[in-house]
Amino acid sequence: MPPLLELVGITKRYPGIVANQDVSLAVQPGEIQALLGENGAGKSTLMKIVYGLVRPDEGEIRWQGEPVVENSPVLARKRGVGMVFQHFTLFETLTVAENIALGLEPADAGRDLEGRIRELSRHYGLAVAPHAPVWSLSVGERQRVEIVRCLLQSPRLLIMDEPTSVLTPQEANGLFATLRRLAAEGCAVLYISHKLEEIQALCHAATVLRAGKVVARCDPTRETARSLAALMIGKAPPEIEHRPAERDGPVVLSVAELSLPPTDPHSTALKGISFSLRAGEILGVAGVAGNGQRELLRALSGEDARAPAGAITLAGRPAGNLGPKRRRALGLAFVPEERLGRGAAPSLSLALNALLTGKRQSLTRAGLIRRGAVERRAAEIVRRFDVRTPGIQAEAGSLSGGNLQKFIVGRELIDGPQLLIAAHPTWGVDVGAATLIREEMLALRDRGGAVLLFSEELDELFLLSDRIAVMFHGMLSPPAPVRQLTPERVGLLMGGAGFEGGAGLAQAH
């Protein structure tokens, strides 16, 4: 029997870069196959080719042994290819059923759509309420809507692009059960991820891409996370081990009963957040996206300075109502969630982006930019943090996500701050760069700096943090020492268990 999908010698060139070179792979019905690779390895381009969004320069797509001559998303869907994108494509103001109807052929939408949605969600354990407006849904629920929309078209191949980056561990397990059930019924799954453990737990086969080429095919259950990572980046990644903090320094940042109303209907109110952070420790903040992390981060960075002065104390000074510049002067460095447009200006050079949060006294004279000093600073960041770029005059937007993130983290760390607040510093960053960024945060802590680390990856939080707190619905659980915690316990808190009576009761142990 021929494979369900076969790619033969696919090549796709973009100006200055070969996204895919002579890539071949085959997917059998009922198989869950992982597509593994660093950022920029060409995974997304390859999936867009399968889904008909991008036309390859060379090579052939075969569907059940037959060459595919014409391809487009509409034709791919007709053939039975479904794709769940990393970034959702739902309209917030419409209901679940309306969103699903919009994605279907008019003939498929039909009258009994709600009944079919209910039946599918029961069958696959995908809880969705057809009448709920999408803006009221959590990220995990939105993803389920996207999956249900695909499943309504009875796909024979489902493509999932980094689906678990927005889920709690429990939600991820639910997703895996759904995918296994689909596979048992004969649907093939192409699963894109950089989380090695889940690939081992879920996938039957893995194709590893590096720089656009297939470098290995393997059975992930027979590999270790370390050997998979080595295949991905071409060498074994340096190992980081959890190192407990050695010192107990003075309090650098303390937040007392911080409550803020939401700024718009889709943001989260902060409710009575209290914690303190000492020099020489890393405090991890876990939580499913959309539980107030964004709002808390803005209140801490000073971009939202509505808080009463006393609610936030920075280096011993009331700082709740200070703007970002004044807080930076008190020793705060900040890595925001969004790299392009917030952490860096995409159309400006790396040199000018190095000026963005640099100390003005040393980089300007009489109101003019000291170009030599700015360029030296940018070059130093590029060198110390191994930023791969043609030069410091390159536009920030031309760097890959991981390299730009190294640049931003480097810019924030290079002046040796007292306190680093980092939002998802390794999100979407490849293994090598993530290791470097994690090492630098540990090094800052060991030098006596304080780090507040927001992350959606529990592995990362457990690896780096000395204490962990969990955000849920705008509340923060009291931080608990990491040795008293398990990922399961944190996962339950992320799902809201223990927050019923307010954050104070959400004891992590």
Add this chain to the structure above:
Amino acid sequence: MLRLTRRTNPSRSLEILAPLVAVALTLVVAAILFVALGKNPADAFAAMFWRPVQDLYGWSELGVKVAPLILCAVGLAIGFRASVWNIGAEGQIVVGAIAASWVALAIGDGGFGLPGWLLPLLAGALGGMAWGAIPALLRTKANANEILVSLMLVYVGGFLLQYVVRGPMRDPMSFGFPQSPMFPDPARLPILLETTRLHLGFALALLAALVAWLFVARSYQGFVFRLSGVAPAAAAYAGFSRSRVIWGSFLISGGLAGLAGAAEVLGPIGQLQPAVSPGYGFAAIIVAFLGRLHPIGIVAAALLMGLFYLGGEIAQLELQLPIAITGVFQGLLLFFLLGADTFVRWRLVLGGTR
């Protein structure tokens, strides 16, 4: 079927080329227009664009036209780079002219030991700033769209001028003509070239372009303005206030436009009249974009636009064409510039859906 698709990497050289293409296309269409009007295009072009600058006097007249264009355009460009859209330079010119006239008439022959034109000139700049401050205030306090507010204030400023030349500032000896008395000699701007009308305003315009270049290319505040325009979230992250950038843009562009208006009445006009500017404030918007928002490009673009003004006057005298020909040229140029800029960022694709 024709479709536009976004270019992944718009090239810098295309961006420089676009204004030249726009100028060339403007001339082609103008030639067709002349033929349709029964004029020989070669003669018409020679009359409009060659004869005006054959002698030193012609060049000095060009300098007179170019000065207000440069002053307004470099100010506007600083705001445009920061995504602050002051469309109301024409109104700021007018209010600057009124303020300068009022001070010039009030101090008369005295001047506190200063050159007589200095205080009127400063008053003009302040008047333009004050007129620019209104959209800045409404933008930052009430989130009112600054494009609409600044544009509408052009007409308010126009009516204010009509009122003052007919009312409080009318020359009692003018036999009812709506105009102010002539300014005393010390209040008139010094002439740079004997026997011409080329005045100090031209030197100030070149100085403004130089300072603007320094501000845009080298200064820290210039960086803050640019950042606020291209990446507002990054500017907020770095702690730069958007309000300050909006205020700064309007005060700079309003002040320079007010200066331009003051230089017009204190220079070539010599009194306040019901018309102080033939649309310099609007033409400066075209000049700013034609010059790629760069001070040096703006000087070059202003020379071309100034030639359109001169040529329009000559076309009226020698070719018996209406003065509206200047507006037609400006419109064509803006149209082709916007078109050419579209093709810098987008590519025309024939047929197909891929």
